[in-house]
Amino acid sequence: MKLFEENQLKIYNSLSKTKEVFTPVHKGHIGMYVCGPTVYSNVHLGNLRTFMFFDVAFRYFLHLGYKVRYVRNITDAGHLENDADEGEDRIAKKARLEEIEPMEVVQRYTVDFHDVLKKYNFLPPSIEPTATGHIVEQIEMIKDIIDKGLGYEINGSVYFDVIAYNKSNHYGILSGRKIEDAIHNTRALDGQSDKRNPQDFALWKKADERHIMRWSSPWSEGFPGWHLECSVMSSKYLGDKFDIHGGGLDLKFPHHECEIAQSKTCSGHDPVNYWMHTNMLLLNGQKMAKSTGNYILPNEILTGENKILSKAFSPSVVRFFNMQANYRSVLDFSNDALEASEKGYYKLMDAMTSLSNLSTQKSSSINISEWKHKCYAAMNDDFNTPVLISHIFEGVRFINQIKEGKASINSNDLVNFITTMNAFVYDVLGLLNDVNDQASDKIDGVVSLLIKLRKEARENKDWDLSDQIRDELLAIGIQLKDGREGTTYSIS
Numbered sequence: 001m002k003l004f005e006e007n008q009l010k011i012y013n014s015l016s017k018t019k020e021v022f023t024p025v026h027k028g029h030i031g032m033y034v035c036g037p038t039v040y041s042n043v044h045l046g047n048l049r050t051f052m053f054f055d056v057a058f059r060y061f062l063h064l065g066y067k068v069r070y071v072r073n074i075t076d077a078g079h080l081e082n083d084a085d086e087g088e089d090r091i092a093k094k095a096r097l098e099e100i101e102p103m104e105v106v107q108r109y110t111v112d113f114h115d116v117l118k119k120y121n122f123l124p125p126s127i128e129p130t131a132t133g134h135i136v137e138q139i140e141m142i143k144d145i146i147d148k149g150l151g152y153e154i155n156g157s158v159y160f161d162v163i164a165y166n167k168s169n170h171y172g173i174l175s176g177r178k179i180e181d182a183i184h185n186t187r188a189l190d191g192q193s194d195k196r197n198p199q200d201f202a203l204w205k206k207a208d209e210r211h212i213m214r215w216s217s218p219w220s221e222g223f224p225g226w227h228l229e230c231s232v233m234s235s236k237y238l239g240d241k242f243d244i245h246g247g248g249l250d251l252k253f254p255h256h257e258c259e260i261a262q263s264k265t266c267s268g269h270d271p272v273n274y275w276m277h278t279n280m281l282l283l284n285g286q287k288m289a290k291s292t293g294n295y296i297l298p299n300e301i302l303t304g305e306n307k308i309l310s311k312a313f314s315p316s317v318v319r320f321f322n323m324q325a326n327y328r329s330v331l332d333f334s335n336d337a338l339e340a341s342e343k344g345y346y347k348l349m350d351a352m353t354s355l356s357n358l359s360t361q362k363s364s365s366i367n368i369s370e371w372k373h374k375c376y377a378a379m380n381d382d383f384n385t386p387v388l389i390s391h392i393f394e395g396v397r398f399i400n401q402i403k404e405g406k407a408s409i410n411s412n413d414l415v416n417f418i419t420t421m422n423a424f425v426y427d428v429l430g431l432l433n434d435v436n437d438q439a440s441d442k443i444d445g446v447v448s449l450l451i452k453l454r455k456e457a458r459e460n461k462d463w464d465l466s467d468q469i470r471d472e473l474l475a476i477g478i479q480l481k482d483g484r485e486g487t488t489y490s491i492s
């Protein structure tokens, strides 16, 4: 029996605004699509919060035994400066300013994104498709929308007719916006756009002479609208009805609202069963965002090179900090908060190191099955990681009580306890035991120092001291090997 069969998972669906029992379209399988980064700059810690939450959700699904197809795209074209249909393409603008090819911008920031995710111990998604790799499919979807009577062409650009769509559908179903308020930007009102209605959004934009990212289409040389890529790539890889679509709260409108309209026009039904949105990471009380300069980079955390930080912090501390908050609440970033998380994280890792060395008794004075049940119940309740962490700390208390002889555990319970702690701490939350890494760095430093002292002793023909260093290290399992390149060591 798979774990998902005995765990009833509930997910807060942004569409119904309620927690719903999760039932996948195909039993035992999950299709999940998460909007990926627009690769025109480094991802900041806010972006990372959103991706990290979905990494933990992905990890929990895998832990429960689901077969998951997790698609997270790379937006490498079509995302304009003001999130609507006006302004320059973000990537093209960066390329113009830096006098490089747009694809050099894309490559640089895609590599940076992957580098950050690796350092922060993310699992790679199953598929990571790009917008520019799916231009043909996007053109096909536009043709379909035009055929269905909801797309219209004006001067080489194609727009989605929101007013016509709304006659038999509900535009605003996800964001709760009234149609009269669902205007894409203020500039459209100034008569600068060709749209029939200010609510309409672009499916295809004709490129002006300045625009360097352009493709041929039946309507003009141009580029696809930003919302289109996610409708196209989600349906291509997950089908036109799939389980979960995620992203940050700021994507609800216009991006996800438009995705629903496009996909529903083509397939005739709602594309997604559960919409999930993460809340924002704040810095100085404001949303962390590239555009306002109010942000901190994941790499700055690792070096401590940002005036907000008192020192460097490890990736696992940042993970722990993020997971101490519910993904649907805003989270305030600060150095103090990170320091507090670091203390908690070290306490946890300390206990994790002791866990495998606990001695057993004939009987248990603690109820491991009840504790384990509470851990699962927390995650089954819409991925409530702060509550899970409070139960994990109850586990830390058990470990310390057993160590101090104030509680006892039998061998069956200990196996269950170790397996459950490891599963939630390492597999689901994705934490790493950096403390052990740091300890091995320190051992390396100490042995290197002894090797240096032994070299000096030999140079001074102090053979007694040099032999003593070698022999005493050997006695504790560290063997020195003298070679042409110098002295190395191995630990047995």
Ligand code: AMP
Pocket: 035, 036, 037, 038, 039, 045, 046, 047, 048, 049, 050, 247, 248, 249, 250, 251, 278, 279, 280, 281, 282, 287, 288, 289
């Ligand atoms: P972008 O590259 O701007 O498309 O953003 C990538 C993802 O990060 C999207 O899901 C955004 O909603 C999310 N995001 C952007 N800013 C924040 C923030 N301050 N806190 C949490 N998520 C964010």
Ligand code: ZN
Pocket: 034, 035, 036, 230, 255
């Ligand atoms: Zn998207």
